Amino acid sequence: MKKLLKVLSILIFISAAAFTIQFYFNKTHPKIQVELKDNALSCNLKYSGLEGSVDFTKDEKNNYYIAYKDRIQVIGKNGKSCDIMKDPVLDIHSIDYSKDNLYYSSGDKIYRYNLKQGKNTVLLKNIPNYGDYKDSLLRINGDCIYISIGSATNSAVVGDDNKWVKENFYAHDVTPEDITLGGINFGKYRRGAFQSYNTRSLKGQIVPKHFPGNASVITYDINNGNSETFAWGIRNINGMDFTSTNKLICSVGGMENRGSRPVVGDTDYIYEIKKGIWYGWPDYSGGDPVISPKFKSVKGSPLQFVLDNHPSTNPPAPLYQHKNVGTLGSIAVDSSGNLKSKDCIFFYDNSDNMIYSSRGAGSPLAEIELGKNSIISSMKICDESLMILDEKEGYLYSIKRGKVNAGTEIGRNIYLYLLLTVILSIILILKNQNS
Structure with missing residues (x-):
């Protein structure tokens, strides 16, 4: 019984620590409400x-x-x-x-x-x-x-x-x-x-x-x-x-x-x-x-x-x-071609909170989907x-x-670390009960 209580105490401590870390991370690193349609791009x-x-x-x-x-x-x-x-x-x-x-x-x-x-x-x-x-x-x-x-x-x-x-x-x-x-x-x-x-x-x-x-x-x-x-x-x-x-x-x-x-x-x-x-x-x-x-x-x-x-x-x-x-908003031109082709135009549509790219020919491509509450006031290439x-x-x-x-x-993986900790702790508890 003492071993079981010890294992439970460790489980509680690890879980509390993980939740504390997650809480602090969420406070200092808000969740990114952005969905990228191009896997070659990343959002920070x-x-x-x-x-x-x-x-x-x-x-x-x-x-x-x-x-x-x-x-x-x-x-x-x-x-x-x-x-x-x-x-x-x-x-x-x-x-x-x-x-x-x-x-x-x-x-x-x-x-x-x-x-x-x-x-x-x-x-x-x-x-x-x-x-x-x-x-x-x-x-x-x-x-x-x-x-x-x-x-x-x-x-x-x-x-x-x-x-x-x-x-x-x-x-x-x-x-x-x-x-x-x-x-x-x-x-x-x-x-x-x-x-x-x-x-x-x-x-x-x-x-x-x-x-x-x-x-x-x-x-x-x-x-x-x-x-x-x-x-x-x-x-x-x-x-x-x-x-x-x-x-x-x-x-x-x-x-x-x-x-x-x-x-x-x-x-x-x-x-x-x-x-x-x-x-x-x-x-x-x-x-x-x-x-x-x-x-x-x-x-x-x-x-x-x-x-x-x-x-x-x-x-x-x-x-x-x-x-x-009445829906087109800010634009930004990728003049150096660092994200897409040279002089690709990115533009914001406030009707669907989407940022598209256009190369001047053909249909524009949906590139970035923003959160439903987002309002984009400006975009620039920097x-x-x-x-x-x-x-x-x-x-x-x-x-x-x-x-x-x-x-x-790290922020995205905190939940994975917590899940692995819980699984490991459960295995230890079961092993302790069988011994």
Whole structure:
């Protein structure tokens, strides 16, 4: 009996120790809610506790900078973190790094934060970020900042779907280039395109250009401060990155079935955005005119062009046409081919919480399935890895080629160790009883 009690005591001690180790590991190494479809890839949890984060970047010393709505946090290569700046009036959406400076968008401004001096400087202001797509993305390529400016409306007409009109009654889409209106007005109140709420447009009416304008990409030269319109007619950009040959790749949202000028049948797209090109919004989408069979009219609101004398009757077609509208999010381009083929595009679809890869031809491949509660706010290629920021769960994942790190393997094997311990203990008990 004493031997039996001794064996039971050992069993209890080992089990308690195993559960304690598992509890500590779960606390310090949260379970990865990621399913990889490609066995050649592995997932590692880089950082946790980043709930509410909107974007991230890193410097050449492997310090990570995490942007939140009103603050920026630095996580050193030693794992220690602190806020380097915080301001409750900020509304940060996007961040990037270059040469000891952080560049970020907030509200209607673009800022530079000098890390050595701790100095904040406004580079651009009065960006028309007041409508439906008011969050500018920015990405740096060389010495140039590329900045997206979304449309204020769904399809250029201010309607009852634009709730912001209550606070900004006279706001509307402003054009970055001169346009001529066709005089088409919509609904009971005869609402016109590029006009304020309940205001008609006239045939032949010229709307003068404004810089910066809505539905465009602008550039800012870091060295001399010059800025200009890069491309326009781009409804709303949800992701930006560059290929190995410095081509700008963007995920773009299509027009939706809402407002005074609803559009049925549109989808999201991935485009290569080239300098000086008009991409069709609000009269074309995906390279097709809104009056084509691809799009369906809504009763009482037949689809018509709102512009006369289009800048082009053949806007560029996208690299990829998605199956849904309003679901494409962040993208990242594997410009070096460390994960897939060179210049492979990874994109996030929030409808199924899946990250796909596309090579510009054929159907995209499902690569990474995320947890049902995940919301991906940003993706970037860093250090031969696809870094994925989950703002809801607060995780920064690293996807790379090769085996998962040893720490994660230990976490997965704790249960196996515990099971073997229990089996061994039972064998000892049975042997003790038979002796």
